[in-house]
Amino acid sequence: MKISIPIVFIADDDSSVRKGLERLIKSAEFKVETFASAEEFLQRKPYRSGPSCLVLDVRMPGLSGIDLQKELIQKDTSTSIIFITGHGNIPMSVEAMKNGAVDFLPKPFDEKELLSAIIRAIEKSDHIRKNDDERAKINCRVNTLTPREYECLRWVISGMLNKQIASKLGVTEKTVKVHRGRVMHKMQTASVAELVRLAQKCGITPPKK
Amino acid sequence: MKISIPIVFIADDDSSVRKGLERLIKSAEFKVETFASAEEFLQRKPYRSGPSCLVLDVRMPGLSGIDLQKELIQKDTSTSIIFITGHGNIPMSVEAMKNGAVDFLPKPFDEKELLSAIIRAIEKSDHIRKNDDERAKINCRVNTLTPREYECLRWVISGMLNKQIASKLGVTEKTVKVHRGRVMHKMQTASVAELVRLAQKCGITPPKK
DNA sequence: TACCCTATTGGACTAAGGTCCAATTTACAC
DNA sequence: GTGTAAATTGGACCTTAGTCCAATAGGGTA
Numbered sequence: 001m002k003i004s005i006p007i008v009f010i011a012d013d014d015s016s017v018r019k020g021l022e023r024l025i026k027s028a029e030f031k032v033e034t035f036a037s038a039e040e041f042l043q044r045k046p047y048r049s050g051p052s053c054l055v056l057d058v059r060m061p062g063l064s065g066i067d068l069q070k071e072l073i074q075k076d077t078s079t080s081i082i083f084i085t086g087h088g089n090i091p092m093s094v095e096a097m098k099n100g101a102v103d104f105l106p107k108p109f110d111e112k113e114l115l116s117a118i119i120r121a122i123e124k125s126d127h128i129r130k131n132d133d134e135r136a137k138i139n140c141r142v143n144t145l146t147p148r149e150y151e152c153l154r155w156v157i158s159g160m161l162n163k164q165i166a167s168k169l170g171v172t173e174k175t176v177k178v179h180r181g182r183v184m185h186k187m188q189t190a191s192v193a194e195l196v197r198l199a200q201k202c203g204i205t206p207p208k209k
Numbered sequence: 210m211k212i213s214i215p216i217v218f219i220a221d222d223d224s225s226v227r228k229g230l231e232r233l234i235k236s237a238e239f240k241v242e243t244f245a246s247a248e249e250f251l252q253r254k255p256y257r258s259g260p261s262c263l264v265l266d267v268r269m270p271g272l273s274g275i276d277l278q279k280e281l282i283q284k285d286t287s288t289s290i291i292f293i294t295g296h297g298n299i300p301m302s303v304e305a306m307k308n309g310a311v312d313f314l315p316k317p318f319d320e321k322e323l324l325s326a327i328i329r330a331i332e333k334s335d336h337i338r339k340n341d342d343e344r345a346k347i348n349c350r351v352n353t354l355t356p357r358e359y360e361c362l363r364w365v366i367s368g369m370l371n372k373q374i375a376s377k378l379g380v381t382e383k384t385v386k387v388h389r390g391r392v393m394h395k396m397q398t399a400s401v402a403e404l405v406r407l408a409q410k411c412g413i414t415p416p417k418k
Numbered sequence: 419t420a421c422c423c424t425a426t427t428g429g430a431c432t433a434a435g436g437t438c439c440a441a442t443t444t445a446c447a448c
Numbered sequence: 449g450t451g452t453a454a455a456t457t458g459g460a461c462c463t464t465a466g467t468c469c470a471a472t473a474g475g476g477t478a
Binding site (some may be wrong): 419420421422423424425426427428429430431432433434435436437438439440441442443444445446447448 | 449450451452453454455456457458459460461462463464465466467468469470471472473474475476477478
């Protein structure tokens, strides 16, 4: 059983806004951390104890909110973003949404609106986290495969028979059976069906004939 | 080989805008059709010869652009939407993007911007179409399965052995083999690996143990 | 009632997958 | 040079999967 505590980050250069938001969000039983700039947020070590979201002011001195969003896309984090802004415009909001923001709220906004956006953002983050976790676990197993085993895995998930794989690899059917057995063992799967699903989850594709 | 001609629909109540857009988009070698209202567009029989997108004015008398978008989400069409607007606001653009719009352009916009959005929209539509097509084909096969065969399919893609499936269904292993053979034949697959992939594409899930 | 579809099973095989033990070869690191 | 990991193969066996032919039984329709 893994602990999973959601957290809401706030990044805004206006301290009164930070305090107001912090009070509001804490009242909704969320853990909160505030930052006065994008740079300050980037300093923080990645949060790993649960899903997270960032309530982010679009316009700030230094790195802007939009810039920060782009930074965060690079480092693959599960933190979902909600923008708030006093002086936004349509192209800005559209760009933010295209880049995966959960919401974009012009001030003044309804408190309920923000809280509902936060809930959606946390759910999205949680979803991403779970997927990432699963993929990471599978990749750990994949990394224990030798090159030949990996190659073999790809042919197996293509649905080929051992004898066909053998001829592809230029070895005997016997050898393929051994590799295949080791693949199943290392991947901790009991059936080809499971193997196909695992492979799919971490983007391993069957070779083209 | 299937013909695939992209088309761009335009829905705007202002006829001068329609004409201007039509000229522009035709100059980019796209087939174009124009509509003076959302209702008029809904009248049109669904376009099936290729990918399509809709350049849509947000504000129109009668059904608005946003309303039309919601309508189109219901009827599952592959038509992707690009909004254009003279008097939009942020919440409107955010809502449109949340609902899957490819872009949201306030007037006046750069012609290149619109054309690039159209290209992205057509690509997206094409992608959706291809997925839908594939799913439809698979579903045709699935629909030829008898209830028992379908049940059997779900157990097979869970990776279970024939004897295990047999005990789940309360029949002999022999019977499972027969069903299973028919499933493979009807689904036109030669391996469990392929079967798993097909099932996944049309949302068939393995039963929980 | 005759007919068809579905579901079920048996017999008799054939082929494919998987495992245990053992051995050889090669490449690369210490 | 010795050791280790990877790749390869053989033999012997057992388990699964898949197929052909044949047969029975129940439900529903023309």
